[in-house]
Amino acid sequence: MxxxxxxxxAFWAMLPAYVPNNAAxxxxGSRPIDGGRTWGEKRVLGDGKTWRGTAMGIAAGLALAAVLTVLEPSVSDALGFAVPAFTPLAALGLAGGxxxxxxLASFLKRRTGxxxxxxFPGLDQLDFVVVSLPLVALLDVEWFREWFTLEVILVVVVLTPVLHVTTNMIAYKLGLKNEPW
Ligand code: CTP
Ligand code: K
Ligand code: MG
Structure with missing residues (x-):
């Protein structure tokens, strides 16, 4: 290949997993998922993980997967090779994962003070890959095997941190995010 x-x-297949973080x-804002609760001295998750952000993030990922699935035939045709259409379960695994x-990354961040x-270098850039890929494999193993070959997974692991750093830097410069990571 x-x-x-x-x-x-790799980029196309991961888009429904890339968009939720930015949509969130x-x-x-709104109510934090942990309801302000602490575990020991520290917050369970913190104010950065809210119900609204999570719901809108998942909704954005699902909506994008639906749009990409509609566009897939023409895009595959134009490119001369096939990109994936998303099954509902694959989309849910990517966006929800x-x-x-x-x-889970915020949970780990709070536990480590x-x-x-x-x-949290490394975790910040790959947390969503580490959970979304296994979740997709669990929810729709046939789709996962068709698209996530070893080569695609390797590209995802290299490409994701680069895209993550770039988009977060842009969001920070635009004043949408408090930190550039
Ligand atoms: N956000 C949200 N709900 C989520 C994820 C993100 O509401 N599930 C929003 C919050 O306003 C959050 C912002 O997106 O502050 C940036 O996300 P992120 O960098 O993941 O959160 P942090 O504020 O950095 O918090 P943490 O240290 O827990 O990652
Ligand atoms: K994060
Ligand atoms: Mg952050």
Missing amino acids: AILETVAI VLAG AMLGDI RQRGAM
């Missing part, structure tokens, strides 16, 4: 083809498939930033990964917004 040509490298550009692999990169295009835009939709943020991305939000769940982000929430990091305040809301603190940086």
